[in-house]
Amino acid sequence: MKILQNTGEPIYLQISRQLKEEILTGKLEQGEYLPSIRSLAKDLKISVITTMKAYEQLEAEGLVTGVQGKGFYVNAQDSQMLKEQHLRKVEQSLEEAIAAARIAGMTGQELTEMLKTLLRYEEEI
Amino acid sequence: MKKTVKYYRTFTDIRYRLLLIVVVPAAILGLRAGAGIWLGSRYAANAVLAAGGMTEEMLDFLCCLFLMLFDLLLDYWAFGGIAVKGTDHLGCLKTSARGIPAMAATMRADQVRRLAESVAVPLLGRVVSGTFPGAQGIRKAEEIGYLLAVSVSLYFVSTLAVSVARYWEKLEAGMSLAGLLIIVLGIFWAAGQFWPWAVLAAAASLSAGASVFFDRKMIRRWEESFYDK
């Protein structure tokens, strides 16, 4: 995790953003507990209130749940979010492919054919 | 009792205790023995005592003098500045509920040590030089009375010197005071040879009074540091 001092982005937001990414990419598994606010503060050399606010931010976004006396664990919701995130990625990639096809002069029909062929190859492998 | 000893040993440096309880008295007694033997060899013992025994008494006085001076010096080393106003350097003691009682116990233990030495050194000095009353059988009771008077006077004067010096952080002030008190000691010493029991009584009451007075005053100083004055 990288904390940048001079970007103008509040530190707690940087932390929550980076943790969010780790959660959505599955690096932090569901049910896994985040480090305690105080040990994270110690490791990042910042104040406890900052890590606390970062975790509260994640909780507000539904990514983690706070348990009194135990800490914050990663929510099971992420499978839904992960799916959504990947769906968006598919959409993005397809839009890129369409744009490239236009430049290459491919028709919609030719593009669909190419997709079907590639899918068949993937299934065979 | 055990706790007091523990406090005393913790708050004072081992070298202070070694010097003050072992080395200095040993040195004084050693010199005393040497002097006694030297004097004994120059005059017949009987002639010395027949002449009123002045030289033995002077040696007594010198023993007391040195003990007082060393006590003052070593006390400055161990406890210097302890009763100075605005005792920031006792702040550590104030952060614990035991702090001030522990220090008070230490100071009292030191007073007991002072009394013990004030009595032991002059008396042992006589033993060491072979002139302890009773050894010659002459004027035994009165001589012992005189010795006790000198001992207790020494304790009184020492206590005075050390207690007042603790209020000033500078050693020079204490030493000047010591100079004055040597005269006081001298007066007690001289008077003690003629009216031993009276002087003993006077010295004892003055000692008791001074001990209590300065002990109370020191505790009060420490407690006052909790408040603005």
Added chain:
Amino acid sequence: MEFTSVIDGANICKKFKNFTLDIPEFRIPKGFATALVGENGAGKTTLMNILAGVRLDYQGKLEYFDEREQNVEKVKERIGYTAPGLYFMPQWSIRQVEEICGLLFDRFDREKFRDICGKLNIGDGDGKKTVAKLSDGNRMKLMLASVLARETDCLLLDEPASPLDPLMRDGLCQMIREYLESGDGERSVFFSTHNVSDMENVTDYCMILERGRIVEQGFVEELKEKYLLVKGEHCDAEAAKQVLYSFSGSSYGFEGICLAKDLDRLAGMDVKVETATLSQICVAVMKAYTGLQLTA
């Protein structure tokens, strides 16, 4: 934000020559590091002395650790206090300090003390060195070692950073973080400073003391939402001056702290809004209360 307090005070009052220390309500949040910020002479040391039990002439009530029965001996055992000056006798050696602390406190770990002294290089590893011969920085380290070697629940540090060099100040901040971590929310730190930028990275809650009164306090993240740093152009300076909480201008432009609630009054002006540092917020608040006009 709600919090449990480790020390609760009510109507703390003490009269001085020039001002009165007057704090109607005083709560130190538990599990966090709180900074008491104020100028020299604002009353910080007096307040610290009162909290540590080293000064008793004040009016008001203090409750520690949420205990119904307030026992002085037990409370002092659980508090670790360091003074701004020195509170050891100059003739004591480091070894003696170790023994004395062992005597005065039940939960003093001598092994840990020696360990910390070694790590901080106090007296260059010479246990016989007397306190008088130590530098100011080393004396502060010695006091810190003596409190950190104990099992305490609250540290009260009066100006701990002042005698320390920058490397050691960083070390101090890390020691505070480790202390908080070791308590897992049960241990707290309360320190005073007249230069908050040194300790900004470890401060969770801030109290600003001005002439005996707490004029502003809050969790740092909340203060940073309340007071925003605004920078703008010279042409807008006059208009902005009316809105800003604190203002400083030059021919190149202006800069100042703006209360979040006043931010919309700056609409239409070419301004940039940033998060202020705690230091900037404290300066702005203190200026506002002393009425100091050093810059127009």
